[in-house]
Amino acid sequence: MTTTTAVAPAEQLDALSRRCLAEAHGFVTARAKEHFSGRSEGALAETAVPEFVAGGKCLRPLFAYVGWRCGQPDSGAAIRAAAALELLHCFAMAQDDVMDGSELRRGRTALHLRFARWHEEQGWAGSARRFGESAAILFGDLFLVWSEQLLRESGLTAEQLARGWPHYDAMRAELAVGQLGDLVNDARALPSWDTLLDVLRRKSGNYTVRRPLEFGAALAGCGPELLAGLGEFGGLVGEAFQLRDDLLGVFGDPAVTGKPAGQDLRDRKASSVVVLAAAMADRRRQTEFAELVELETVDDEAVARWRELIVATGARDRLGELIRERADKALAAIDPAVVPRHAADLLTALAARCTERDR
Amino acid sequence: MTTTTAVAPAEQLDALSRRCLAEAHGFVTARAKEHFSGRSEGALAETAVPEFVAGGKCLRPLFAYVGWRCGQPDSGAAIRAAAALELLHCFAMAQDDVMDGSELRRGRTALHLRFARWHEEQGWAGSARRFGESAAILFGDLFLVWSEQLLRESGLTAEQLARGWPHYDAMRAELAVGQLGDLVNDARALPSWDTLLDVLRRKSGNYTVRRPLEFGAALAGCGPELLAGLGEFGGLVGEAFQLRDDLLGVFGDPAVTGKPAGQDLRDRKASSVVVLAAAMADRRRQTEFAELVELETVDDEAVARWRELIVATGARDRLGELIRERADKALAAIDPAVVPRHAADLLTALAARCTERDR
Numbered sequence A, B: 001m002t003t004t005t006a007v008a009p010a011e012q013l014d015a016l017s018r019r020c021l022a023e024a025h026g027f028v029t030a031r032a033k034e035h036f037s038g039r040s041e042g043a044l045a046e047t048a049v050p051e052f053v054a055g056g057k058c059l060r061p062l063f064a065y066v067g068w069r070c071g072q073p074d075s076g077a078a079i080r081a082a083a084a085l086e087l088l089h090c091f092a093m094a095q096d097d098v099m100d101g102s103e104l105r106r107g108r109t110a111l112h113l114r115f116a117r118w119h120e121e122q123g124w125a126g127s128a129r130r131f132g133e134s135a136a137i138l139f140g141d142l143f144l145v146w147s148e149q150l151l152r153e154s155g156l157t158a159e160q161l162a163r164g165w166p167h168y169d170a171m172r173a174e175l176a177v178g179q180l181g182d183l184v185n186d187a188r189a190l191p192s193w194d195t196l197l198d199v200l201r202r203k204s205g206n207y208t209v210r211r212p213l214e215f216g217a218a219l220a221g222c223g224p225e226l227l228a229g230l231g232e233f234g235g236l237v238g239e240a241f242q243l244r245d246d247l248l249g250v251f252g253d254p255a256v257t258g259k260p261a262g263q264d265l266r267d268r269k270a271s272s273v274v275v276l277a278a279a280m281a282d283r284r285r286q287t288e289f290a291e292l293v294e295l296e297t298v299d300d301e302a303v304a305r306w307r308e309l310i311v312a313t314g315a316r317d318r319l320g321e322l323i324r325e326r327a328d329k330a331l332a333a334i335d336p337a338v339v340p341r342h343a344a345d346l347l348t349a350l351a352a353r354c355t356e357r358d359r
Helices: A009-036 A042-053 A059-069 A076-100 A111-122 A128-152 A158-187 A193-219 A224-251 A272-280 A283-294 A300-313 A315-332 A341-355 B009-036 B042-053 B059-069 B076-100 B111-122 B128-152 B158-187 B193-219 B224-251 B272-280 B283-294 B300-313 B315-332 B341-355
Strands: none
Touching: A009 A042, A009 A059, A009 A076, A009 A128, A009 A341, A009 B158, A042 A076, A042 A111, A042 A128, A059 A076, A059 A193, A059 A224, A059 A341, A076 A111, A076 A128, A076 A158, A076 A193, A076 B128, A111 A128, A128 A158, A128 B076, A128 B128, A128 B158, A158 A193, A158 B009, A158 B128, A193 A224, A193 A272, A224 A272, A224 A300, A224 A315, A224 A341, A272 A283, A272 A300, A272 A315, A283 A300, A300 A315, A315 A341, B009 B042, B009 B059, B009 B076, B009 B128, B009 B341, B042 B076, B042 B111, B042 B128, B059 B076, B059 B193, B059 B224, B059 B341, B076 B111, B076 B128, B076 B158, B076 B193, B111 B128, B128 B158, B158 B193, B193 B224, B193 B272, B224 B272, B224 B300, B224 B315, B224 B341, B272 B283, B272 B300, B272 B315, B283 B300, B300 B315, B315 B341
16 A cells, blocks of 8 residues: 555556545445344345445545645545545436436446346335335435545544535535436437536536545645646546546447446437537438437447447547547646645546546 | 423424524525526426425424423524434435325425426426436435535534434434335335334334434433433334324325325325234224225225225224323423423423324
8 A cells, every 4th residue: 555656656546446445345334234234125235235336446536535645645534535435426326327227337237226126036016116216216315325424434633524525515416416407408409519518517527526636635725726726637637537438438348338338329318429429410410310319219220320420420539639638738737836746646647547548 | 482481382392493494494595596596497496495395394303402402502503403304304205205106295296296397398308207206316315415514514513513423324324224114115015013113113213203302412412311211202202103194194184284185005005004904903804905905006985995994993093092102101201300391391292293293
């Protein structure tokens, strides 16, 4: 667990990620045991809940921890506070999968389907699907509660926590408000590219990168100049992260992403890929676009047609450029005069992990 | 807002309830404005969210506040901390209504149906029902977040809050765990009377009365002897409250309860009324019982048959006795040597409000 400069930043991130995940995993394992031991649904809950936490990439904890390192030395309390953001993410994933009807999460059966299958196995009355969805919502609620509890009990001082709460509260609220905005956008006719960029900035830009970074730096007591620089960096990397996520949602390899090929197309998500392709399509391609939008179900063949069309409009390449532009601008926002060297190295490695990833 | 002994306890409770509700309502109105102004779903969110809070009975805040008054004088900070429990209850109601498919809440259209109708009015693509359910889940999440935020920002000292968190955390977790337990019980064959009493004690007994009371008393720094007495009182009143709730779910007047007649029968809830009637039924009535359980849909006629059967088994009268027994035992648990007189008067009035109510 060394953090000396002899260890490459990417390896340091891996070690930090393992420490955060161990804290999050240990906390929910203890809570699941406390609340579910001896209950009929207990055996599944005690297995499924910790498994759901395991295998996370811990991106948000990493940004929070690196934010912390901009002002303070390594600390187990800061690791636990950062890990609280992984549980917040578990809350979002468990509930989003119900709302989006997703079947897979990280290559495993989604939580709501695991509980639906268990219901079927018991041979009980009522809808197994309904039961599974309700159970996943309730475990999402528990993750939301446990996140705040882990942060409050992290071992940080009351003064440090007081600086972090406004950022944490904003993040939690924006997460729910942003998910509602996504549902509105998906239900509505295709949004404009500008509207979409705005949602992207407010939701993912804030949630995944900027807020965690500012949260960690605030906990560490960093000053306004440093916070402003981290905010700019975070906003840009966050947007690039989401654009990459959208590309993976259309072009990602199922063996690597753990999700079906073209998942966002199957879900009819109004993602940046689709919206930009619509904006860049010439008249002939607009006609094909309209045809694809009208399809009753999006099967493998339709995914292939969608992908070809998107590539042909030039949207895929353009998104790659937009991601690189943002990543470059983000790195330029790190002022060596205010950001300590070791933190800057970790931020650079984290930006690469977010924007060049294939899962 | 006087609390001198000249004002009858029931009137004091009404005044306290209005103060708690004003704090809860003001807080969510400000949060809804902060997060939803200018959004397409904003107008509805800014109306529906505060409306959902208005009209609450504030039972849980009242127990918390009276717990506080067992050790401390009146305080605006304590009123705000107590009001946090009303927002916690809003979280539970918004999500339970989705899981139970309830159409009415306090005589109004349930939150998920309001958002579903709004979706229909927009003429958007996708399932309006699904959208409404997701929106209600997300507003439930926001209530859960806002509850904790209101408590943390109540103005109580860090030392006071530190004494309250364990009770608050237990309450939040038990709420989600208990709801899951309800779903399991409803899905399963009818539970035994003993199993049901255990669930009832752990879920409603704790959530509505005992935990709020202990939470308030802990915030006020009350000692172990006082807490133990309040715990005993709270457990008994909580059970009586739930038994009364179950009776209202079967026999309540829709004009007063704001719910359809026989709602619990229509929802096929394995409530104490049905379980006790099953246990008390003779052979002939067991046959009719089995017939009613097998019905595809529970219509007005079936509700009438169910009610007659339950009355005939003697279960309705027996539940009335069980409620009175618990209420009497609860009042005997208030030791005048440890509970201050004004708090004891309020507890007595609150117990009556919980166990003799018709809504």
